[in-house]
Amino acid sequence: MKSLNINNNGVAISVKSDDENVANYKRAIHPRPQLQRSPWQSLNGLWKFAFDDEGKYVQPSDLKQWTHLIEIPYAPESIKSGVGDTNFHANCWYEREFITPDGDGKLLLHFGAVDYRARVWVNDQYIAEHEGGHTNFSLDITHVLNDSGITKLTVWAQDEPQDLAKPRGKQDWQLKPHSIWYPRTSGIWQTVWVERVGKTYIGHLCWNSDFERWEVGLEAALAGDVPVCSVQIKMKLRIGDKVLAHDTYEVLSGEINRRIALGDPGIDDYRNELLWSPEKPTLIDAEIQLWSDNQLLDEVQSYTAMRTVSIQRDRFMLNGRPYYLRLVLDQGYWPDTLMTPPSDEALRRDVELIKAMGFNGVRKHQKIEDPRFLYWADVLGLLVWEEMPSAYRFTRKAVERMTHEWIEVIKRDSSHPCIVAWVPFNESWGVPNLVETEAHRNYVLAMYHLTKTLDPNRPVIGNDGWESTDTDILAIHDYDTKPQQLLRRYGPEMKLSDMLNHKRPGGRILTLDNYPHQGQPVMLTEFGGIAYAPEDEPNTNQAWGYERCWSISELEMKYAALLETVNSIELFSGFCYTQFTDTFQEANGLLYSDRTPKFPIEVIRAATLSGGGFCTPSRC
Incomplete structure (x- = not known):
């Protein structure tokens, strides 16, 4: 050339x-x-x-x-x-x-x-x-x-x-x-x-797991020229060298829907060896072949996991046990590459850093992340809340675009065990008249129920932050950085009805009329946002945050006080701290934009885990 x-x-x-x-x-x-x-x-x-x-x-x-x-x-x-x-x-x-x-x-x-x-x-x-x-x-x-x-x-x-x-x-x-x-x-x-x-190939895969029946489910679609003669799909599931299942299935149409029993050991200690969690992210490797008349048509590698999430009364459940969520909000940007990661290693490093800081999950904020990030979250064990990027106008075209793309998102990512919640809306963005306009409310309701239809196995937060309609988790955003105020608002002296009807973080009501709180888990899904930028840096006076610290020691002290308070509040089933890294003019990260910690990572971790949270894998 x-x-x-x-x-x-x-x-x-x-x-x-x-x-x-x-x-x-x-x-x-x-x-x-x-x-x-x-x-x-x-x-x-x-x-x-x-x-x-x-x-x-x-x-x-x-x-x-x-x-x-x-x-x-x-x-x-x-x-x-x-x-x-x-x-x-x-x-x-x-x-x-x-x-x-x-x-x-x-x-x-x-x-x-x-x-x-x-x-x-x-x-x-x-x-x-x-x-x-x-x-x-x-x-x-x-x-x-x-x-x-x-x-x-x-x-x-x-x-x-x-x-x-x-x-x-x-x-x-x-x-x-x-x-x-x-x-x-x-x-x-x-x-x-x-x-x-080949002329006939596997076009799409979707995995799920059934905790009660101890099964792995596979939905797949053939693509290309589907032969009129018989087609078999052969699957091998294994963990390392241990084969869990060997399955051959006759495909009678272009759609495949197969349940594969793994052999239930019955006893929790043995079951736990197979379960995926942040503490033990066990993945099941899958080898899948497509055959017709002794001819190999296609061969792919995949993976899945045994992992369930659900809501039971006021608690988030992971693998049938109450699980306290410690999330950090991540914008998913880099200074020189914007939304694109600079390398695959950078994605892995982000997951490792988040876990090292004491968090067991991440809320990917206003971004559908590269599948390689989800891969590393699967492999290393990090829970992910996946959130749809907002449009900011309410029009027929905006509704059509959002709905179409959200369906594609769920189709692409629903097989990842790391994803434990879907968030179609954030803070009423794109539905600014949610309180007064029926069409706006119907839109949020429709997206909630559409998501539950496409994936009935994960919680859905209809509108993260405030003005909730139907939702599986009542998600609250509150950037008050005074611990005593948060304790007064959500602590043991708080009356739930008073909080729902009169406490208005962000100046917004928490639940809309006709959509009362029905005992769902309550989580503080945005708080903190404390900014720090060195005074000698260019444009430091433009550094953005909900509150400004002027020294590292002040930031360290305020973070520790906030986390100790939030971890102690019995009402909360989890939290999401804002935020993971500085992002352009936002200086409210625990790390600088180059992923350097603002104060020692072991100190961040100790504060994140302070008090143990009201609900832990061993105590609830």
């Missing part, structure tokens, strides 16, 4: 060959941990790139000049992308060539996420469009391949910077980040990759 020379922000860059490009930028870590095939080929690396501010290009042939190179999977607003342009750009174009993988069957093209709207061409032929900035999509591009051995891929992405009727989470609609909103992440921001599959 010919060299390509482009001036990128004043720096001349040359790409000599496709082979060199792939070798330098390939991520060896599989982007879809629960449905892996080998081999696969990453398309991350340097792509040609151009903005189209006037929106005048309709197809690849319209674009005569590429003005930049961009490193995928980083968004053009990020420093790591090599573009680093944070101005308003609604449209952008990408293009690269890659060596077509050898093999028969079909070639699938996968995008981890493109924010917000994407159109794809392969070899100048239009393939498809996808809308939704946080979810994956896959395309069969077999029919447009040629005999040259080289495939050209072109992508148009549209992300209107000031469109408040789309799910956007913490991405700012103003040119410069303000208050609690951050720089935008436009276009491709997760891995792009291709893989060869």
Whole structure:
């Protein structure tokens, strides 16, 4: 392939060959941990790139000049992308060539996420469009391949910077980040990759577990050319070298629904060896093969776990036992890469740090995280509350977009044992007239019940923070940093009816009329938010937080006092502290944005665990 020379922000860059490009930028870590095939080929690396501010290009042939190179999977607003342009750009174009993988069957093209709207061409032929900035999509591009051995891929992405009727989470609609909103992440921001599959293959997997029957459940869908003759699916479940089950199942249609008994040992001590929890995150590896007439059609690697979550009266239950939740709120941003992690190791390190700080879970705030984060949470044992990024307007279009994307989110992530709660709304964002407008209430109710329909096995928090309608957990946001005030508001002298009717953190009522508290668990799901930034840092006067500390010792003291108080309050079944790291102008993290602790991590851990919490695995 010919060299390509482009001036990128004043720096001349040359790409000599496709082979060199792939070798330098390939991520060896599989982007879809629960449905892996080998081999696969990453398309991350340097792509040609151009903005189209006037929106005048309709197809690849319209674009005569590429003005930049961009490193995928980083968004053009990020420093790591090599573009680093944070101005308003609604449209952008990408293009690269890659060596077509050898093999028969079909070639699938996968995008981890493109924010917000994407159109794809392969070899100048239009393939498809996808809308939704946080979810994956896959395309069969077999029919447009040629005999040259080289495939050209072109992508148009549209992300209107000031469109408040789309799910956007913490991405700012103003040119410069303000208050609690951050720089935008436009276009491709997760891995792009291709893989060869047979003419018939497994298109989707969904795992669940049945604690009472001691079974693992698999739902799967075949894709491609489903043969009219008999098809068998063969599964092997194991932990290490120990085989738990060997199962062969006749597939009579394109849908598979199979329950696999694991052999119940009956006694808790033996059962516990198989259960997944933050203390012992046991995963069950799965090898799945698809056969027809003694011919192997497909083979994938996956994993699942024996893990149940539920609500019993006023307590959150994990594996049939009351479990106190100690969550930390995480925005999921990095200074140089924005919503894209700088590496797989960075994701693993975040999970390890959160656990080292004494937390057993994380609330991923206003972001659908990279599947690799969920993988590490599964492997290392970290509970996750998954929250839909908000739109900020209530319109018919916003409702359609949110609903469609939320369905895709649940489909993508419901097999991860780490996920223990779904959060479709936060603080009435996108439904600002929830108290007075019936349509807003119906929307929240519909999303709650839709989520319970798609996944009846996890709690759903209808609207996290206040103004609750139907919900499985009453989630309260209260940023009062005076421990005595929190104790007065929620402690032993508190009357629950008084709290629900008269105490209004954030100036909002906790439950709406006709939706009284019905004994659900009560959790303090946002509190703290105490800022600290060194006085000698640039722009330290702009550091944002709900309260400001001027020394590390003051921050350490206030964190310890808050956590000791919250841990002692019997009403709470758990908490979520704001927040894990500093994020752009927000200086209210326990860690700086580079993940360096503001005070010793063992001190953070001791404070997080102070008092033991009202409910622990051994005491409730």
